[in-house]
Amino acid sequence: MEMRALPFRIPGFGVALVMVVMLLFFQSLHAAESVPVERLVTGMVLRGPVNPGSARYFSRVLDEASLEGSGAVLVELDTPGGLVSSLRTMVKAVMASPVPVIVYVSPSGAEAASAGALLLLSAHVAAMSPGTETGAAHPVTPGIPGQGESAAGTKAVNDLAAFARSLALERGRNPEWAERAVRESLASSASEALQEGVIDIIADTPKELLRRTDGRQLKTAAGIQTLSTAGARLVMKPPSFSESVLMAVAHPDIAYILFLAGLLGLYFEFASPGAIFPGTAGAVALLLGLYSLQLLSASITGILLLMLAVLFLAMEVFVTSGGVLAVAGLVSLFAGSLMLFDFPSSGLTLSLQVFLPVFIAFSLAVVLILRLIVRSARGRKLSGGEGLVGETGEALEPLAPGVPGKVFVHGELWDAVSASAVEKGGGVRVEGMKGMQLQVNRQ
Known part of the structure; x- marks a missing residue:
């Protein structure tokens, strides 16, 4: 049978099929767009003095927040x-950050003083908890009370005042404050700071802070951004181990203790060779102390005076000065301690609560070591080598015939040949003495 073609055609079928496919495609796109994307805010806690460790921690968190696409960085x-040098590093990081930075003085009872006040001024959003304070940014400078500031101190104040004013103007805050x-070391409570136009929110x-900052438009290094923090x-983001160590050692009190402990250990080792542990521990402490002082921009004059003090005290062992060298050493130690830090540029000071006890303990330890050394030297001078003949002791290491080694005799460490x-x-058993070396034999 012959088949005939249909009397009609469906010209719109292909068009309808394409429209259905496109409709399904756009519906899938809409569904994908409607899936809520989790909003993230990077947080960090900054407590204690502003130093190279905290600056490194701060800069790292800002960099990571930018790479992770965070909506903001909240700094407690x-x-x-x-x-001041570390503060400038942190402010530069804020100014260059494409992510808005919210600085929040918290918890109640906290402060953002000195360098902290300037960091608060530099933030895209400045906030405080009730019961907190900020201000008192006058740099601490050395000098005699009533004599006014030195030229270096005046220069430091003028420089920091201009820096603070520029930060306030950049963020639309009160430049006079x-x-x-x-x-003038002006300080304000949270409510006063809000009233003066220093901060944005209390x-x-x-959680409340993030809710109240939601929707704010801020100017960042990447342009105008609208916060979406609710x-x-x-x-x-906690500090790393190296950042925590750096924050701990970059403190004037810790640096001073490490430096003096190192000097004392080396001095003891020098005065009584062979003890090993005081010298080893002292060398490690001294290196850590020098590293801390370098981070804190310590005064070279202060460090040299401390080393001169140790030199005077060491000379007292070998030179009969009637105590003049010992007194000169302690005076040099005292003066060096006071001059140790470059106050105009750092704003950090050696606390009196640490300085006096450590200085007194160090002085007493040095005097005690000197007395022991003098007593030992006098006893050795009176007895001579003959006084040790017949004494018994202990070999501190294996002794081969004719090879020098260490022995412990009469409460002292000696070089000996068996x-x-x-x-x-x-x-x-001691059989004789040649120079400063004992001649011994097996007991």
């Missing part, structure tokens, strides 16, 4: 101040 701040905080909790998940082999810990 509580600091008495610190190094910023300058007075530096020149909030009881970080309900965002706060991801805290006529026979002696195992470590074995008994020895």
Whole structure:
């Protein structure tokens, strides 16, 4: 049978099919767009002095927040101040950050003093908890009370005042307050700071702060951005181990203790060779102390005076000065301690509560070591080598015939040469003395 073609055609079928496919495609796109994207805010806690460790921690968190696409960085701040050089590093990081930075002085009772006040001024959003304070940014400078500031101190104040004023103007905050905080050590409570136009918000909790900053338009290094922080998940970034160590050692009190402990250990080792542990521990402490002093821009004059003090005290052992060298050493130690830090540029000071006890303890330890050394030297001079003949002791290491080694005799460590082999810990008997070296034999 012959098949006939249909009397009609469906010209719109293909068009309808394409439209259905496109409709499904756009519906899938809409569904994908409607899936809520989790909003993130990077958080960090900055407590204690502003120093190279805290600056490194701060800069790292800002860099990571930018790479992770965070909506903002929330910095919980509580600091008495610190190094101006570290502060400038942190402010530069804020100014260059494409992510808005919210600095929040918290918890209640916290402060953002000195360098902390300037960091607060530099933030895209400045906030405080009730019961907190900020200001008192006048740099601490050395001098005699009533004599006014030195030229270096005046220069430091003028420089910091201009810096504070420029930060306030950049963020639309009160430049007069910023300058007075530096020149007059003006400090304000949270409510006063809000009234003076120094901060933007007073909030009881970080959650409340994020809710109240939501929707704000801020100028960042990446342009104008609108904060979307309400309900965002706060991801805290703790300091790394190296940053924590750096924050701990970069403190005037810790640096001073490490430096003097190192000097004392080396001095003891020098005065009584062979003890090993005091010298080893002293060398490690001294290196850590020098590293801390370098981070804190310590005065070279102060460091040299401390080393001169040790030189005077060491000379007292070998030179009969009637105590003149010992007194000169302690005076040099006292003066060097007072001059140790470059106050105009750092804003950090050696606390009196640490300086006096450590200085007194160090002085007493040195005097005690000197007395022991003098007593030992006098006893050795009176007895001579003959006084040790017949004494018994212990080999501190294996002794081979004719090979020098260490022995412990009459409460002292001696170099010795044995006529026979002696195992470590074995008994020895002194048979004579050649120079400062004992001649021993197996007991």
